[in-house]
Amino acid sequence: xxxxxxTPSHQVTQMGQEVILRCVPISNHLYFYWYRQIxxxxxxxxxxxxxxxxxxxxxxxxxxxxxxxxxxxxxxxxIRSTKLEDSAMYFCASSxxxxxxxxxxxxxxxxxx
Amino acid sequence: xxxxTQPDIHITVSxxxxxxxxxxxxxxxxxYLFWYVQSPGQGLQLLLKYFSGDTLVQGIKxxxxxxxxxxxxxxxxxxxxxxxxxxEYCCAVKEGGGADGLTFGKGxxxxxxx
Numbered sequence: 316x317x318x319x320x321x322t323p324s325h326q327v328t329q330m331g332q333e334v335i336l337r338c339v340p341i342s343n344h345l346y347f348y349w350y351r352q353i354x355x356x357x358x359x360x361x362x363x364x365x366x367x368x369x370x371x372x373x374x375x376x377x378x379x380x381x382x383x384x385x386x387x388x389x390x391x392x393x394i395r396s397t398k399l400e401d402s403a404m405y406f407c408a409s410s411x412x413x414x415x416x417x418x419x420x421x422x423x424x425x426x427x428x
Numbered sequence: 429x430x431x432x433t434q435p436d437i438h439i440t441v442s443x444x445x446x447x448x449x450x451x452x453x454x455x456x457x458x459x460y461l462f463w464y465v466q467s468p469g470q471g472l473q474l475l476l477k478y479f480s481g482d483t484l485v486q487g488i489k490x491x492x493x494x495x496x497x498x499x500x501x502x503x504x505x506x507x508x509x510x511x512x513x514x515x516e517y518c519c520a521v522k523e524g525g526g527a528d529g530l531t532f533g534k535g536x537x538x539x540x541x542x
Contacts, residue, residue, distance in 0.1 A: 362529075408472075417530065
């Protein structure tokens with residue numbers, strides 16, 4: 316069964332450093348998403364990406380965040396200057412269409428120290 | 429703004445017993461509704477979804493859910509739980525089609541007693 320692959324599975328970074336989280340969505344999917352889950356809290360939507368541009372973003376997705384699809388397979392989330400409160404599990408998801416389910420990756424656990 | 433409420437933070441059931449996990453949503457039109465399961469250290473696995481049509485939907489692992497518009501609910505059920513069903517269950521809603529993100533509930537942690 317096709318999977319969404321996220322790397323790395325764990326990342327520890329110092330406050331103020333830039334991090335890039337990587338995702339390989341399912342190959343024929345068209346919609347791409349990032350979500351985050353702070354420990355003990357609910358999953359929160361960050362951003363959706365379609366046709367090489369951001370479709371929707373939440374209040375969380377401020378100027379510190381950016382997304383990119385640098386080639387035909389990868390989808391990345393960049394945090395420019397990490398803060399302690401950015402520590403969370405970050406999930407990538409993809410979908411083949413608006414009326415279909417979303418396939419999530421296993422997540423990247425980001426710890427900012 | 430749409431919201432999802434899962435009123436039960438934890439639920440404990442005995443193995444072999446039936447299960448119902450509650451989910452209520454706040455949204456004007458007919459939303460797209462989802463149930464996901466999350467095991468420790470794992471991603472979110474789709475159990476089932478409702479977009480339109482028959483209000484009783486069947487999912488994987490023997491789960492089903494019923495959409496009740498009058499109650500704004502989408503409760504998840506299973507007639508007989510197995511120890512392997514212990515996990516976090518998350519209800520989510522989406523505003524129709526398009527590239528909108530999902531709004532999740534806080535999740536219900538299911539504990540299975542032997």
